Amino acid sequence: MALFSFSPADYVDAFNKNGYVHIKNGVNLENLAYIQAKTKELTADQNDLKEWEFKGKKQQYLFDFPAEWNFPEAIFQPLASVASMPYETFTMCERHIKVYDKSAKPSVPPHKDRVAAELTVGIPLFMPEGSESHLVLWPNDALDVNPLNTTALWRSSLDEKDLPENRLAGIEPVRVYTEPGDVIMFRGSSIYHEREYPADTALLYLKFNAMRLDPLNEDPSTGLQEALSLKNLSEKTDDELLDCTVEVSPKLYRISRHYTRLHWKEVVQAYVTDEKEFNISEFELSIFKAAENKRSVREIIARLGIPGPEAINHVPTFRRLGALKGLHFI
Ligand SMILES: [Fe+2]
Structure with missing residues (x-):
């Protein structure tokens, strides 16, 4: 019922x-x-x-x-x-x-x-x-x-x-x-x-x-999507990943810019539920911003102003964010 x-x-x-x-x-x-x-x-x-x-x-x-x-x-x-x-x-x-x-x-x-x-x-x-x-x-x-x-x-x-x-x-x-x-x-x-x-x-x-956010990992679909993403990452070639759709993990609940006591040197870190926080570059931050709505890797790279023939060179960066569970390949 x-x-x-x-x-x-x-x-x-x-x-x-x-x-x-x-x-x-x-x-x-x-x-x-x-x-x-x-x-x-x-x-x-x-x-x-x-x-x-x-x-x-x-x-x-x-x-x-x-x-x-x-x-x-x-x-x-x-x-x-x-x-x-x-x-x-x-x-x-x-x-x-x-x-x-x-x-x-x-x-x-x-x-x-x-x-x-x-x-x-x-x-x-x-x-x-x-x-x-x-x-x-x-x-x-x-x-x-x-x-x-x-x-x-x-x-x-x-x-x-x-x-x-x-x-x-x-x-x-x-x-x-x-x-x-x-x-x-x-x-x-x-x-x-x-x-x-x-x-x-x-x-x-x-x-x-309606913003695809699951900071306590309580939507059963979040874990399923994460598993699918890791499977895609292990099975697909870089060429295939270019046409894969990605979205920010619903478990990525915060990105922080810290000013450290090492002369206020900046560090940007991403926080994914149940995972250790990790450092990201400004380029990776721009990937997360562009991936807020579901888009293909190719489309995100184009939006970041990178010419088409160079797109393949950036797949490893996407792979890294996927392996750290901040980005889902779906
Ligand atoms: Fe309440």
């Missing part, structure tokens, strides 16, 4: 207008029961993602979609439609079950999700009897996108006056009271939000973007 029971067309206008939408009973009950049972299992095993645990706030578990739910199409398509995001580049970047602690504070300052969470989807799973647990949102104020890879980095990048508790002071939030089986969708990287009175509640959080 499909996870969602709603008709996307009914919610497109509301999402576009408000930046969020609350879909009552948007999940099929059978699927909800499956996720709830899975949550109980995971909680019993304490099989949490230790790395992502927020001490005293919540525990998180990775949720795997059963094959019979027709993942990803039946999950991605309705969500992309409601949010008017292109399905071709629609990428999942989180699929976590979150269980809030008994001792979770009733109220903390609101936050924005990481840059990859252009669209955040919450599906409440459990809520204690009489719980006041609800989502607060500021869909009309301070909507600049968090360009950074975590919520914490966004907060630490702000001046005192720009902290959400100061910037949003006196502005009443929208309060969304959701029940298990509802679906709440909002622009997570731009809208300030938080869950109030979350103690003992559990939700499935799914997060998406």
Whole structure:
């Protein structure tokens, strides 16, 4: 059975207008029961993602979609439609079950999700009897996108006056009271939000973007594409690679220019999830910029102003970036 029971067309206008939408009973009950049972299992095993645990706030578990739910199409398509995001580049970047602690504070300052969470989807799973647990949102104020890879980095990048508790002071939030089986969708990287009175509640959080970014390596297609890329690299000749399409790895989440203490000598480094960072040249940086949309190696080289007959000389550079898993040959 499909996870969602709603008709996307009914919610497109509301999402576009408000930046969020609350879909009552948007999940099929059978699927909800499956996720709830899975949550109980995971909680019993304490099989949490230790790395992502927020001490005293919540525990998180990775949720795997059963094959019979027709993942990803039946999950991605309705969500992309409601949010008017292109399905071709629609990428999942989180699929976590979150269980809030008994001792979770009733109220903390609101936050924005990481840059990859252009669209955040919450599906409440459990809520204690009489719980006041609800989502607060500021869909009309301070909507600049968090360009950074975590919520914490966004907060630490702000001046005192720009902290959400100061910037949003006196502005009443929208309060969304959701029940298990509802679906709440909002622009997570731009809208300030938080869950109030979350103690003992559990939700499935799914997060998406249309920029092919998967910094936690949670979209199952990311690993498959990486494996295909390494296979292409080992099997194809340089000539064949020229006509191969490449894209920046969804796991390449940052390129940084450092000024080192060696007389502020510059170093440019690329960061790929689960890999060691590596140095890149200015030419390689220009390759990543040109490869943001899927293009062939030949086309990227032409865009960088290199004459056609010389293209073949640059294939080894592309090979290096592919072997370091920063560039995917697909
Ligand atoms: Fe969030």
